[in-house]
Amino acid sequence: MNYVLEFDETRCLNCQSPDCLTQCRHIDIDRDTAQEEILKIARGENSFVLKECVTCYGCEEYCPMGNHPFYLIAERQEALGISPVPRPLVTRAVNLGLPFRGEPEIKEINGPVLNMAAFSELNRLVQGKLFEGLSVISTDGRKMFHYFCQLMYLHYAKSSVIKERLPGIVATIMKHKPTQVVCFHDECYGAYSSYCPSVGIDVPFTPVHFYEFLHDRLDQLKELIRPVGFKVAYQRPCSSRLSPDKHHYVKDIFRLIGAVEVEREFADENALCCAGTIQGQKRQGSRKRAAGIQKKNIDDMKKYGAEMCVFNCPACYQTLGDMVAREGIRPVHMSDLCRFAIGEVTGGWGTMR
Amino acid sequence: MGDDEMKTIYQALVDIVDSEHVSNRPEELYIYSFDLGTAEPHPPNYVVAPRTTQQIQEIVRLANREKVPVVPLGGGLSLAGLAIPLKGGILIDLKRMDSILEVNEKSRYAVLECGVSQAQLTSYLSRHHPDLTHSEPGAPPTATIAGNVLIHGQGDLAQPYGFNSDQVNGLEIVLPTGEVCRFGSCALGVSWFTNHPLPDIGLFFGWCGTTGIVTKLSIRLYPARKIRGFGQFVVDDENLVPEIIGKITRTQMAEDIIAYSRAIPPFGMGLQHFTVNIGADSEKELEFKQELIWDDTLGEYITSGVGGYLGFTRGLERPQISKTSDYKKGGGFEYVGSIMPIEKYPECYRRGREISERHHIPYTVTGRCVGVGHSMMFAWTYAFNRADPRSIQHSRDALHETDDLVMELGGVIWKPGTYGQRIVRDRLDPNTRALMRRIKDALDPAGIMNPGNWEGL
Ligand SMILES: Cc1cc2nc3c(=O)[nH]c(=O)nc-3n(C[C@H](O)[C@H](O)[C@H](O)COP(=O)(O)OP(=O)(O)OC[C@H]3O[C@@H](n4cnc5c(N)ncnc54)[C@H](O)[C@@H]3O)c2cc1C
Ligand code: SF4
Numbered sequence: 001m002n003y004v005l006e007f008d009e010t011r012c013l014n015c016q017s018p019d020c021l022t023q024c025r026h027i028d029i030d031r032d033t034a035q036e037e038i039l040k041i042a043r044g045e046n047s048f049v050l051k052e053c054v055t056c057y058g059c060e061e062y063c064p065m066g067n068h069p070f071y072l073i074a075e076r077q078e079a080l081g082i083s084p085v086p087r088p089l090v091t092r093a094v095n096l097g098l099p100f101r102g103e104p105e106i107k108e109i110n111g112p113v114l115n116m117a118a119f120s121e122l123n124r125l126v127q128g129k130l131f132e133g134l135s136v137i138s139t140d141g142r143k144m145f146h147y148f149c150q151l152m153y154l155h156y157a158k159s160s161v162i163k164e165r166l167p168g169i170v171a172t173i174m175k176h177k178p179t180q181v182v183c184f185h186d187e188c189y190g191a192y193s194s195y196c197p198s199v200g201i202d203v204p205f206t207p208v209h210f211y212e213f214l215h216d217r218l219d220q221l222k223e224l225i226r227p228v229g230f231k232v233a234y235q236r237p238c239s240s241r242l243s244p245d246k247h248h249y250v251k252d253i254f255r256l257i258g259a260v261e262v263e264r265e266f267a268d269e270n271a272l273c274c275a276g277t278i279q280g281q282k283r284q285g286s287r288k289r290a291a292g293i294q295k296k297n298i299d300d301m302k303k304y305g306a307e308m309c310v311f312n313c314p315a316c317y318q319t320l321g322d323m324v325a326r327e328g329i330r331p332v333h334m335s336d337l338c339r340f341a342i343g344e345v346t347g348g349w350g351t352m353r
Numbered sequence: 354m355g356d357d358e359m360k361t362i363y364q365a366l367v368d369i370v371d372s373e374h375v376s377n378r379p380e381e382l383y384i385y386s387f388d389l390g391t392a393e394p395h396p397p398n399y400v401v402a403p404r405t406t407q408q409i410q411e412i413v414r415l416a417n418r419e420k421v422p423v424v425p426l427g428g429g430l431s432l433a434g435l436a437i438p439l440k441g442g443i444l445i446d447l448k449r450m451d452s453i454l455e456v457n458e459k460s461r462y463a464v465l466e467c468g469v470s471q472a473q474l475t476s477y478l479s480r481h482h483p484d485l486t487h488s489e490p491g492a493p494p495t496a497t498i499a500g501n502v503l504i505h506g507q508g509d510l511a512q513p514y515g516f517n518s519d520q521v522n523g524l525e526i527v528l529p530t531g532e533v534c535r536f537g538s539c540a541l542g543v544s545w546f547t548n549h550p551l552p553d554i555g556l557f558f559g560w561c562g563t564t565g566i567v568t569k570l571s572i573r574l575y576p577a578r579k580i581r582g583f584g585q586f587v588v589d590d591e592n593l594v595p596e597i598i599g600k601i602t603r604t605q606m607a608e609d610i611i612a613y614s615r616a617i618p619p620f621g622m623g624l625q626h627f628t629v630n631i632g633a634d635s636e637k638e639l640e641f642k643q644e645l646i647w648d649d650t651l652g653e654y655i656t657s658g659v660g661g662y663l664g665f666t667r668g669l670e671r672p673q674i675s676k677t678s679d680y681k682k683g684g685g686f687e688y689v690g691s692i693m694p695i696e697k698y699p700e701c702y703r704r705g706r707e708i709s710e711r712h713h714i715p716y717t718v719t720g721r722c723v724g725v726g727h728s729m730m731f732a733w734t735y736a737f738n739r740a741d742p743r744s745i746q747h748s749r750d751a752l753h754e755t756d757d758l759v760m761e762l763g764g765v766i767w768k769p770g771t772y773g774q775r776i777v778r779d780r781l782d783p784n785t786r787a788l789m790r791r792i793k794d795a796l797d798p799a800g801i802m803n804p805g806n807w808e809g810l
């Protein structure tokens with residue numbers, strides 16, 4: 001099937017504030033040029049933006065008109081052969097998502113499920129009372145790529161791979177007969193709630209954001225919560241930009257469990273990504289650029305007194321976990337922090353550490 | 354050998370060592386009859402685990418008198434059947450000779466008994482001399498330092514310092530006739546700090562224990578950098594590997610450079626990955642080295658899109674060749690190692706992959722740079738199912754074909770098994786071969802030392 005991105009150029013023509021690019025933290029651009037460039041991109045023409053974009057996903061959130069500037073950029077990068085990353089990294093990444101160890105075992109659930117997607121090995125992060133009674137799918141590390149949402153390929157200018165594989169992934173999930181699918185990773189939630197609708201891939205289940213689920217469960221278990229009192233910084237993953245409407249749950253959860261989110265510069269809309277993908281990009285100076293972003297981010301956490309850095313995304317954790325720890329800030333997964341708040345022994349990052 | 358004779362030898366061994374450390378029980382001999390590779394098993398008649406040089410002398414003298422073979426065994430991890438008692442006899446398990454006799458911090462060396470293992474020295478140094486380290490191979494931790502040095506092994510400091518056999522300051526050896534000899538400064542009764550500048554007697558490295566048993570050795574130690582880690586880089590064109598290694602070595606900033614390619618996991622198939630170990634004493638030094646390697650030296654590959662930087666990880670990861678054993682049911686693997694000119698990497702990869710695929714084995718090839726681009730140890734690893742004779746045969750055939758390939762490509766087989774030894778022997782310059790024969794005959798007139806190895810010279 002031919003899945004076509006719905007991008008409404010007329011919205012850009014009438015856009016009073018082309019925040020998509022003027023808000024971009026990585027490209028210095030004025031208002032008029034921003035509008036000109038996004039229109040060029042929409043028309044399929046070349047633009048310096050396609051070369052300078054570090055694929056942080058930010059503009060998906062900045063666009064106030066519900067357009068999909070980042071999905072558009074990724075598509076045009078592919079069409080014009082302007083890959084942000086070197087060829088062998090693209091090959092490696094595209095092959096990474098190919099399942100090669102047989103078919104997954106399918107159990108019909110007929111109810112809500114928690115989808116671990118490509119993070120089956122982190123199942124120790126979804127134990128205890130918060131997850132009681134919730135069936136988990138993608139529990140076998142050898143088969144997890146059957147559940148991999150593929151959205152990672154936006155970083156590689158490979159929307160074609162996403163479109164080719166994602167319908168099959170949705171079909172695999174559907175075989176479990178889920179009603180709601182709680183997505184362990186932001187990226188999956190973004191895939192099913194934002195990307196699929198934008199290109200016309202049918203999603204027959206209701207995706208649920210992990211934090212929405214955690215928040216509701218914590219609310220039910222309120223009497224068990226002992227306020228943790230930690231001063232925390234949140235490491236917002238790039239894919240959270242695909243569901244800005246759910247970002248408030250970070251604060252809601254912190255409030256519920258008595259974690260004090262430090263007021264820092266690089267939070268929420270102004271968050272800095274982990275720069276894990278940036279370090280390997282083709283553009284001159286990418287390794288240093290990534291290191292600079294990481295330093296700015298961690299210095300900011302330190303400056304405002306964070307004692308803990310809370311993660312959702314395992315890739316962010318892999319990139320930044322040790323770095324924050326070396327600066328005396330403890331890296332922790334949101335679910336572990338929540339489990340700690342209800343008096344449970346936490347699972348830790350397991351094989352990620 | 355008759356029963357009486359066997360009883361006499363057994364009793365003599367008990368008299369030399371003690372009854373706890375001698376065995377002729379079939380179940381124990383069985384353990385010593387094979388290694389992890391594809392070589393045909395063959396049991397010894399006796400296993401003995403001595404504790405002193407003197408006991409080793411007495412065992413060797415006994416073997417000379419009785420004309421029975423003697424096979425020295427370290428960790429038994431060299432894989433090519435080199436310590437399998439091909440003709441039976443007395444297997445000397447050296448693991449009890451495990452004292453670390455001296456570490457000299459100023460002159461940076463360690464004097465060790467021959468049974469000291471890699472892991473033992475590593476943990477001893479990190480506990481007692483954290484500023485020092487040795488060039489540790491990626492072998493399993495029970496491999497011995499002596500066994501590794503004697504087969505011209507290479508460790509994780511091979512790029513700046515070369516082969517581990519080049520890092521030896523002195524040896525104590527029990528000759529095949531039982532005398533003890535020392536080589537290097539220790540032969541003068543002074544400390545074990547250098548192997549130079551006495552007349553060179555290179556009689557023991559690469560001989561598989563056929564010219565004597567090393568009982569003590571001194572190896573060089575090096576500064577252990579406070580931060581050690583590895584960066585990864587990847588290209589999809591194997592032809593780029595030699596020039597990239599050339600460029601990285603030119604910076605003189607790496608501790609170890611390994612290029613590899615493998616079919617499993619499939620995402621890496623056809624790609625050439627590099628791991629480049631970097632050591633530094635401060636963040637400033639680390640960043641300086643990283644900038645030189647990734648940005649200034651390899652930046653051109655990145656910006657032109659043909660090479661990708663995969664990041665830097667703190668902590669060391671030993672080469673993971675043994676993961677190959679998961680490729681097939683039954684968990685076996687063996688590799689052919691070779692010492693090759695670096696420029697042969699592309700052909701080594703292509704031809705090796707072709708051999709693997711012909712034998713239905715997922716391919717794995719690895720090249721470790723030895724010295725400043727002076728050569729590489731290139732290895733082709735073949736997995737097999739221990740429970741399936743056909744699978745073992747495929748691997749064995751692939752290994753033999755690879756031995757031939759090494760010669761064809763102009764390399765030298767590293768630690769060859771008997772098949773490889775024959776190929777090398779037949780190609781040796783006749784005068785060199787004759788000299789080796791004379792040396793061997795002079796040292797081991799009874800021909801008792803690890804027979805089956807380096808025969809027919
Ligand atoms: C997974 C894996 C990874 C490896 N990686 C590396 C690597 O990175 N670098 C590397 O160099 N090697 C590597 N090896 C090869 C090998 O395991 C090592 O070189 C190891 O150190 C050999 O030591 P050993 O004690 O096991 O020797 P053994 O196998 O016990 O002996 C080797 C030979 O020396 C003789 N010998 C042993 N001790 C003495 C002695 N004291 N006196 C006289 N002769 C003796 C034996 O008879 C035999 O012929 C690897 C092997 C494996 C299985
Ligand atoms: S993508 Fe959104 S923000 Fe950008 S110009 Fe178009 S409508 Fe405006």
Ligand code: SF4
Binds near residue numbers: 020058059
């Ligand atoms: S994805 Fe990020 S870097 Fe790229 S244009 Fe959008 S905001 Fe800028």
